[in-house]
Amino acid sequence: MSHTVDLLVLGAGIAGCSAALRAADLGASVVLVAKDELGGTNTSWAQGGIIGLAPPEAGDSPALLAADIEGAGAGLCRREAVQVLAEEGPKLCRSFLWERLGVPFDLGENGTPDPTAEAAHSARRIYHAKDATGLAIQTALSAAVRQHPNIQVRERLCLVDLITSPHHCLSPVRVYDPIRVHGAFLFDPATGEVEGALARRTLLATGGLGYLYLHTTNPPSATGDGLAAAYRASARIVNCEYVQFHPTALYSPGKPRTLLTEALRGEGAWLVNRKGERFMAKYEPEHMELAPRDVVSRAIFQEMAASGEANVYLDLAPLAARLDLDAHFPTVMAACQAEGLDPHRQRIPVVPAAHYFCGGVLVDLEGRTSLSGLFAAGEVACTGLHGANRLASTSLLEGLLWGFRGAEAAVRDLGGEDHPDPGDLAQWRMPKAPEPTDPLLIEQDWGLIRSTLWNYAGIVRTGDRLTRAKADLHYLAHRIERFYHEASLSRELLELRSGILCARLILNAALQNPESRGCHYRVD
Numbered sequence: 001m002s003h004t005v006d007l008l009v010l011g012a013g014i015a016g017c018s019a020a021l022r023a024a025d026l027g028a029s030v031v032l033v034a035k036d037e038l039g040g041t042n043t044s045w046a047q048g049g050i051i052g053l054a055p056p057e058a059g060d061s062p063a064l065l066a067a068d069i070e071g072a073g074a075g076l077c078r079r080e081a082v083q084v085l086a087e088e089g090p091k092l093c094r095s096f097l098w099e100r101l102g103v104p105f106d107l108g109e110n111g112t113p114d115p116t117a118e119a120a121h122s123a124r125r126i127y128h129a130k131d132a133t134g135l136a137i138q139t140a141l142s143a144a145v146r147q148h149p150n151i152q153v154r155e156r157l158c159l160v161d162l163i164t165s166p167h168h169c170l171s172p173v174r175v176y177d178p179i180r181v182h183g184a185f186l187f188d189p190a191t192g193e194v195e196g197a198l199a200r201r202t203l204l205a206t207g208g209l210g211y212l213y214l215h216t217t218n219p220p221s222a223t224g225d226g227l228a229a230a231y232r233a234s235a236r237i238v239n240c241e242y243v244q245f246h247p248t249a250l251y252s253p254g255k256p257r258t259l260l261t262e263a264l265r266g267e268g269a270w271l272v273n274r275k276g277e278r279f280m281a282k283y284e285p286e287h288m289e290l291a292p293r294d295v296v297s298r299a300i301f302q303e304m305a306a307s308g309e310a311n312v313y314l315d316l317a318p319l320a321a322r323l324d325l326d327a328h329f330p331t332v333m334a335a336c337q338a339e340g341l342d343p344h345r346q347r348i349p350v351v352p353a354a355h356y357f358c359g360g361v362l363v364d365l366e367g368r369t370s371l372s373g374l375f376a377a378g379e380v381a382c383t384g385l386h387g388a389n390r391l392a393s394t395s396l397l398e399g400l401l402w403g404f405r406g407a408e409a410a411v412r413d414l415g416g417e418d419h420p421d422p423g424d425l426a427q428w429r430m431p432k433a434p435e436p437t438d439p440l441l442i443e444q445d446w447g448l449i450r451s452t453l454w455n456y457a458g459i460v461r462t463g464d465r466l467t468r469a470k471a472d473l474h475y476l477a478h479r480i481e482r483f484y485h486e487a488s489l490s491r492e493l494l495e496l497r498s499g500i501l502c503a504r505l506i507l508n509a510a511l512q513n514p515e516s517r518g519c520h521y522r523v524d
Helices: 014-025 062-072 079-100 133-147 172-176 225-232 293-307 330-338 395-412 439-456 463-486 491-512
Strands: 005-010 030-033 151-154 158-165 180-188 193-204 243-250 270-272 312-315 348-357 360-362 374-376
Touching (some): 014 030, 014 133, 030 193, 079 395, 133 395, 158 193, 158 225, 439 491
Parallel strands (some): 005 193, 030 151, 193 374
Antiparallel strands (some): 180 193, 243 348
């Protein structure tokens, strides 16, 4: 077991880095764990932007922002969380990201961030750095984390499990104690060793689970590690049926999907079918392409089903007439050009793809979970902000705000409490004669998980499909768990174990909820 620190932060995206920086500023000793190199996070993949302060002439207000969030959330938002974000979030975005860290948001003529529009927002309030906003934010956060004297960064370590009492206690009489988190077991792929990282408080910021779906805008590292670990530790998990699909991912047969930012439609891009017809009027005539993401994704799905086509198209001609596409959307243009497409002259083929997980480990307004000693922030957490469907550009802001609030609450809780006793906690035990990990078996199992979720628990669902998927993955789950206990540890095996558990959480939640709401849509 390692020496005990004040705060162990698992995950190094916007939520994890923000939490680490805030706790360190308050004088806490912090260990920040990154699954890959620092900076290799889902935050870096975010293109569109983050909600900031709109200029006074825009007519924006916290009340208007709150109404937009609740409208997208389909009546399932936690109102207190919405109010906190609407009141505090945009101010924090400006003061911390722009003024303190110097995130290079695109500026207007007055030298302040120049907000743009996005779907389902009633004001131009989205701060952006071209179409690579997440990368700009992550770069600034990573630099600040590395420079802070109170933060130790640990890279390329995988979460195995949370260390909890009484689960990992040697004394049998501790069975009567309430569950408490004391840190985490971490696996180092370079050495093949597992270490126990002890902490007085632990904050999960491990991101989402988009890789569980065959078509996704997420990186392969988004396998639900933190959600699975929290579930195994008995934390309360909610809203797992609400998986949001982004309407516009670049379609190239046989290749991973590339996100095409919401800002394209915010600035006026059209969705059209192969005939060049704008079809959103048939599904959402009032808001057209600027309807909430679940509405647009289902409209595209239905259009594809009706026509038999493999994709629809995004037409940038309305933008090209008034914007320099290469200057405003360099990431999008580069992705299209890599596929031999010229958006100045051609429509871009697009399909929906799994994008964001609206459920997660339930937390309160200060990031506390149902387990003592454990906090959570970012996509792994469920604050109730998103309800049944996330409003565009709220996710980065939620990670920032709850990273701050969780860190502040964790540091406040430190006063007068004893450190965990390493002598009362069991060491990690490897199998006596581990079998080698067969990559072909792992690849095959992942293929079954990802295709099953995409086909049976995707944009449109039925009870029969969900029941079939649950049965198919039930046996696989037992096989993977046995494999995990018998084989030598690897990152791939740990991710597979997390993935199958999270897939079953999604299926069970979707099967138990017969009501279509937000991004959970059942045709039966």
